[in-house]
Amino acid sequence: MSGAISFLDANLAIDLALLAMLVVLAAAIAMTRKLLAAILLMGVYSLVSAVWLVVMDAPDVAFTEAVVGAGVSTIVLLGAILLTRAEAEKTGWGRLIAPALIAVATGALLVYAALDLPSFGDPTSPANAYVGRTYLEVASRDTGAANVVTAVLASYRGFDTLGETTVIFAAGVGVALALGFGERAAPASRLMAGATGDHNVVLRVAAKLLIPIIALFAFYVQFHGDLGPGGGFQAGVILAVAVILHALVFGLRETMTAVKPSFARGVAALGVLLYSGIGVVCIVNGGGFLDYGHLFTAEIEAQIPPGLLGDPGATHHWGQHFGIFFIELGVLFTVAATMVTIFYGFAGRSPGGEAKL
């Protein structure tokens, strides 16, 4: 057991060092008045917290935080400050008192309560000993997925994930309502289109090389999700990043002819429909909503060749396998399409145009 203890101490040291870095970053963001610096620091903040999450044994969350916080959030934030004033107004010291009081009061309550929690890393704490432990014991058996996080996400708490997919869809709807679909996109500027294109030849070649690889990686993450970290959400963001990279290098107009805004909107809606449709199919076949055990009727299930996923000897939960597969596909559709829609909305908003009032 002594080996495990020293292992823990090294972990704790890394853990606290990373948290200290996060505190410094948060302070830097609070103090800087340069918006660009604040945004880039926030990207760094997300990246460092992703590293911290890996130390905390949460690779799935780390993956998501990295693609979302350091990737999409930063892009969207940069899109929002295009050509605005780069500096925030200085806030007077007097104006900082009330916020500081609120923050300190909240923090004091949190610390007061947190000191009452079981020790950090305690395996017998209620949080770790009750439902969480049960998942570890039964999830693989129930669903056949090695990654318990995927099993819980897609199966036990699949309804939460449906809600999460819906939230993303709602965000896409919201951004499209507020900013449109990028129909006001300026014609590709000459710099990008190639009038002085020799400046960007390196970027174009690199992008041509990278975009297929990124898309391929997205599908790897998608279909590897029940074995390792990853899943529909991460894959969707990565797929969207491939499209966004294309737009950054080749111009928005060019990308919009390849991936039409109406197409993106349709796919986003179809993803949620696919997810909830799976739930309804389970009902029609006699189970409850999202009860993948009833995804297939007995006749269909009997026709699935036992060696479909290799390993013919092992028992399979075909309903769970395919249920998770299909809903992750729905998540992928919605997330990728919505991220593209959001990007179109921001990038297509020409900064000169005044809103019609």
Next chain:
Amino acid sequence: MTDALPLVGGGLAIAGVLLVLLGAIGVLRFPDVYTRIHAASITDTGGASLMILGLCLIAGLSPITLKLVIAWAFIMVTCPAAAHALANAAFSSGHSPWIGSFRIMRESDEQAAVQTGPQTGPQTGPKKPGPKKPGLQKQ
């Protein structure tokens, strides 16, 4: 022999980390955009390569090594391209190097003024100093 490999790998990884640290110091200490990009990109690529090589040695022959090699190939494409994009953006927004501006730059400045003049909207703020995210500026 097999015991030595992880040790060598660890040493290489630590060397890589130190290289990246050097790069970070360089970014803070160097005088202008171009030299800073130089410091950051070279050490990043080199440091990451060393680290990945070290990790490969630790992992031995396994799927992990394959993944590491793929990640390395990815870094070898993206890091230089990103550095190029940064330098390009700095160049096209008229940052002159610390040692003084080049003649070609002054010419292209005039050209750019002619070309992009009418496109600049009324809200175009003053040019921001420091490196910019490439591309986004241009839509």
Next chain:
Amino acid sequence: MSFLLDHLNYVAVVVLMMGGLFIVFSSGNLIKRMVGLAIFQTSTGLFYISLAKVSGGTAPIMINAASKEGQALAAELDLAYVAAHGLDGVVYSNPLPHVLILTAIVVGVSTLAVGLAIAVRLREAYGTLEADEIAALDRETPKSTGAGP
């Protein structure tokens, strides 16, 4: 001392939450407010993940000792530990908070996107992103615009 060390992790996460909340309320710039909000939400996630950590645990991805992947994963683990406990005795961290925070991160980025979209519209309508200037512009608007055509 040990008590403090046991809870230092929570305290640090709480400090991060306070930082996020402070940025939201203290900055007049709308973009910075959104950045603060994102930090606040991320830090809340960190709090949940702190709860899920089990000492000496590993990521909650079941290791099948017989499979090729299981052996590859075994290579990643502390060798002495695997020798002592076998792969089946591996301690896993709690997966449930991970699932919750995956959802919360997604909710966070959705909020960020919608908030920034509104901010972009605000900038177009008011020409500024400073809360004070927007409030001043609103005060200048006459109270009644009338219902004229």
Next chain:
Amino acid sequence: MISFETLYAAPLELIKHAPVLLVAGPLMGACAAALAPNSRWAWMISVAASIFAAWMALCVAGEVARKGVVDYAIGGFAPPLGIAFRIDWLSAMMGLLISFISVLAALYSGHALRAEVREEKHGLFQAGFLLCQAGLLGVVSTGDAFNAFVFLEVASIGTYALVALGADRDRRALPAAFNYLIMGTIGATFFVIGVGFLYAATGTLNMADIATRLVTLSDSRAVLAGFAFIVVGLGLKAAMFPLHGWLPNAYAYAPSLIAVFLSATATKAAIYLLARFLFTVFDPGSGFAHLFLVWVLAPLGAIAAIVCSLQAVFEPELRRMLAFSSVAQVGYILLGLSIASLGGMSAGLMHLTAHSLMKAALFMALGGVAILLRARTLADFAGAGRDAPWTMAAFAIAAASLMGLPLTFGFLTKFRLIEAALSANQIWIVAVIAASSLLALIYVGRMLEALFFRTPAPGAARAAEAPLGVLVPLWILAGVSVWFGVDASLPEGLANSGALALLGARP
């Protein structure tokens, strides 16, 4: 008890799955609306999905009438492993209320969108509306604390952007929407922190399970903090008195459909969740929850009822007046809940219903007078009562209910509140309600005076009668307000059962 079994007819299979279809229906409708080829289709999908949800809500209420509590485990996993819906009379009542208002709002949306929103955005607008509806229905049905957060956010995220769409008429909608977003998100995040502490203390997320495990943990500091964060978070979402700053502008400048829908449902769902946590998860009979009810919730409710009514009295803009009155009415509801007796809670829930009906009618009438879309202040609306008699008559009925005139639902609910306060020996609540009603008399009087007895300024735009698509839902709302004022057996039965469910659900 009202027999709901007679009110619906559906195949048995459908009834079995009605709890989840109640949420999934509008959700899938939202996707369909986003794909709709044109505005007309989007509107029809929206109406169809809302009617389907209302039908399912009736089925659920029927099941609750038969069984008492309906449990539905999603994915076939029993709680605490899986997420489960747990629908008692209170949830059923809220589901009926939200889906009924949604149907009327969807009917109204056909006209409202044509007048206020650009044609190409109608599909997405309807999608956002249906998503909000699905989210609110999810909040009131779910038995899982974290799932409630997810659905709160489903309901909120779309509405932030929908409120911002009011900018096509008045740019002040944008700062209002932004503020709403910041405050709403902080509220949701506080809620998540609170749920996190409860999870740390109990290890589970299922509300009923948390409640059983909290019995032995009443003095835990983590639980106390969880309680505080949940209350503040939901207080922000419900516009509880000092946390209501976002509400007046958000309601005043939003497109009228959103004002109708949000004022009638969004804060109510948050109040429902607050009551659910206060009474079902925490034990209101002892410890800090009791102290909170007596020393925080009741005074805050009273202050809201007085202060926000005063603000409404001095407010020149009509829609902001109504919004301030909303915060004051939330104060009434919280006062009712804080009495924590069967009568008090039942009165609070009845007032919640009454307020939903009348606020929806008031905002709908204002939105319906199409030509006045740019009108804001009382002066702008001068004489509208004579130009649009039908629309404004419905407005007057709803306003009378807001004031609490006899023969309206609002009178009855205030009467029940006073009764409950008297039987709990809390005379001061009676005084607060009386004072606040007096203020309501003044501000509603100002509105009606301007609408009916003032002549419009020469040359000002005149109101026109609202089209039939507005008048029908509007008069249904007004009619229901009067019907319940005369014969309140339906809402009273529901509210009594709901209050019983809240009080009796303790393990």
